[in-house]
Amino acid sequence: MKKVLPVIILILAAAGAYMYWQNQNKKQDENAGIFKIYGTIDIRDASLAFTEQERIEAILVEEGMRVKKGQVLAKLRTAKLDAAIKELTARIAAQQETVAKLEAGSRSQEIDQARAEVQAIMARVANVTRTVKRLKATSRSGATSIQNYDDAKAQLKVEQAQLAAGRKALDLLIEGPRKEDIAAARHQLDALGASLDQLQVRLSDMILIAPADGIIQSRILEQGELAGPSKPAFVLALCDPKWVRAYIPEPMLGKINLGMTAQIFTDTLPGQPLDGWVGFISPVAEFTPRAVATEDLRTQLVYETRVFVKDPKDMLRLGTPVTVAINKNQTDARPAVPAETANLSRESVE
Structure with missing residues (x-):
């Protein structure tokens, strides 16, 4: 007991000194x-998740890895989306040709052809007109039947109608496409372009990137699993x-x-x-x-x-x-x- 007592006294003295030192430091800090x-x-x-729902093609980071902002963490399969983009690209190319055709207007060869067709119809009208006049005279004398005269008059009306239609077609070719048709074709092209932009955004969303510097705390999904907006792939500690x-x-x-x-x-x-x-x-x-x-x-x-x-x-x-x-x-x-x-x-x- 006598040997233990000095130890206890030393411990108490040390504790008292420590408390005194702490109080002095506290007072100095307060001062x-x-x-x-x-x-x-x-x-x-x-929690990092893909915005698209698709199978995971590759996981590029492990738990505990430090990543930088913008670093690629994982990728989804893009075969379906690539095919859709290819199809839409072809449709845009076709629509561009349609718009270019409308904006260019009628070709000179088309106008010349329509003008020649009008002239041919005019010749037929003149010929049928002469036939009608002859049959009119001969039908009165009985040399030809009244039926032949009536058939010739009907043929003349047909040719005159075709002549009117040919002239209108020629006028349309000379005037060119309507501005409303050109505007509609342009808007359709813009709509296809917007759809392509949307697909391009979706394609970029098939890659999961780090939004900030951090450490991969948890790796939740693995290659081949179905990812989606409701399934986080990683937990990133910022x-x-x-x-x-x-x-x-x-x-x-x-x-x-x-x-x-x-x-x-x-x-x-x-x-x-x-x-x-x-x-x-x-x-x-x-x-x-x-x-x-x-x-x-x-x-x-x-x-x-x-x-x-x-x-x-x-x-x-x-x-x-x-x-x-x-x-x-x-x-x-x-x-x-x-x-x-x-x-x-x-x-x-x-």
């Missing part, structure tokens, strides 16, 4: 305008932004403001604090009791606070416990983060 809060590193993640989720008691609300600068300390990087700033303070208490009546109960309320971290080397990980030293005498020029953004980021992690 310097610095106070500490404690929390964990939080990040956003994104590298930026990162923040410390901490909780401050109600009495500290008057000491902390948005924009205050901070230093973030971790056990894995001793003596290498990272810079940050206070970007969000929750407007509501996180823990019960929600209805507060006395001063004692008010001190039990805590409010969520987000301290955003500048981590250019990507050293921090989700859930890492940290200590945040906030300097109330300095502010950062970065804007505060709206509550809606903070709530969304919290839902993505939880």
Whole structure:
């Protein structure tokens, strides 16, 4: 017992010295305008899915891989879409020829041909007219029958009608296509072009790319599986932004403001604090009791606070416990983060 007593005294003395040292440091920090809060590193993640429904042709990344914004992660099969694009391209080419034909108008050869046909009909009309005149004279004398005369008059009317139709056709060729027909052909070509653009967009959607820098947290689908908008293929942990989720008691609300600068300390990087700033303070208490009546109960309320971290080397990980030293005498020029953004980021992690 006598040997144990000195050890206990040393332990108590060391504990007392440590508490004294802590209190002195706390007083020094308070005198310097610095106070500490404690929390964990939080990040956003994104569930990445294809907008098209098709079989996966290739998976190009693995879990844990770092990816850059715009990097290709996976591809879908495109055989059906390629065939549809090829067919529509041919239809567009045909419609372009139709528009060019209408815009060019009638060819001179076509007009000459129509004019020659009109002249031929005019010759037939003249010939039938002479026949009618002869039969009219001979039918009176009885040399020819009245039936022949009537047949000749009917033939003359047919030829005259054909002559009128030929002249109108010639006029139409000379005038060329109607502007309404040209406009309709152009609009049809535009519609086909818009359909092709839509197919091209769908073709680009057959490739899944990283929306931002990050780390592949989960690889959900595999090659050959059917992907779609409702089936995420990957979960991407975003590298930026990162923040410390901490909780401050109600009495500290008057000491902390948005924009205050901070230093973030971790056990894995001793003596290498990272810079940050206070970007969000929750407007509501996180823990019960929600209805507060006395001063004692008010001190039990805590409010969520987000301290955003500048981590250019990507050293921090989700859930890492940290200590945040906030300097109330300095502010950062970065804007505060709206509550809606903070709530969304919290839902993505939880």
